[in-house]
Amino acid sequence: MFIQLNFFSQYLDMNTAVTVLLPDPASGTPEGRFDPAPRYPTVYLLHGAQSDHTAFTRFTNVERYAQKYGFAVVMPEGQNSYYADMAHGPAFFSYLSKELPAAMEAVFPLSPRRADRFAAGYSMGGRGAFLLALTCPDRFCAAASLSGSLDTDALIEKARRPGEEAFYRRLSDVFGDLSRVHGGRWDVCALMKKCAANPAALPQLYL
Numbered sequence: 001m002f003i004q005l006n007f008f009s010q011y012l013d014m015n016t017a018v019t020v021l022l023p024d025p026a027s028g029t030p031e032g033r034f035d036p037a038p039r040y041p042t043v044y045l046l047h048g049a050q051s052d053h054t055a056f057t058r059f060t061n062v063e064r065y066a067q068k069y070g071f072a073v074v075m076p077e078g079q080n081s082y083y084a085d086m087a088h089g090p091a092f093f094s095y096l097s098k099e100l101p102a103a104m105e106a107v108f109p110l111s112p113r114r115a116d117r118f119a120a121g122y123s124m125g126g127r128g129a130f131l132l133a134l135t136c137p138d139r140f141c142a143a144a145s146l147s148g149s150l151d152t153d154a155l156i157e158k159a160r161r162p163g164e165e166a167f168y169r170r171l172s173d174v175f176g177d178l179s180r181v182h183g184g185r186w187d188v189c190a191l192m193k194k195c196a197a198n199p200a201a202l203p204q205l206y207l
Helices: 055-059 062-069 092-107 124-135 152-159 165-175 188-195
Strands: 002-009 014-021 042-046 072-076 117-122 142-146 204-206
Touching (some): 055 062, 072 092, 092 124, 124 142, 152 165, 152 188
Parallel strands (some): 042 072, 042 117
16 A cells, blocks of 8 residues: 655644555455554655655655565655754654654554564665664664765765855754764764663664
8 A cells, every 4th residue: 555644743843744655455355454453564764865755655666565575664754854853943853753653653553562663764864764773772673774874973074065055054954053963962973882882772773
């Protein structure tokens, strides 16, 4: 099943879009195929910067994989937020980590178990997936970062180069004072170092 929905997010204080994939039951009676009892393992799949929630369904085979392996996929809209609670914009991380799973698990037959929740993404989305895994290890059992923009210092260094004024403004909207980001809440490398002190509590990570 391919589902596109819109709902009002209190964390974002606006309507937002989500694309959801659910396995289409292939057997059973017409009315019995859609028994809500199965609770599917779920991948929260995050798009990259300058993209949107439709990217994976337009450019990958994710719908076929979801059907083949029997998992649900939730693809939220993240704008250019770097999946942080923006200094000058909506609280995307709070939405992604708290409100979105609660909403999706209330509406769709998704498993609420930690062992059945996964996060993944590419570029900016790979960063968001690791932010979820490192910040909420009690709620996600694994995360994958594909070409993830994990090095916050490198992002800020790029933004300070001549000709990158638009990128600098974008990062400033996300993080605020860029001189104070290093070592803070949205510094993924710093989070990795902090979490490395207790690796047994971490989700599985694929980089």
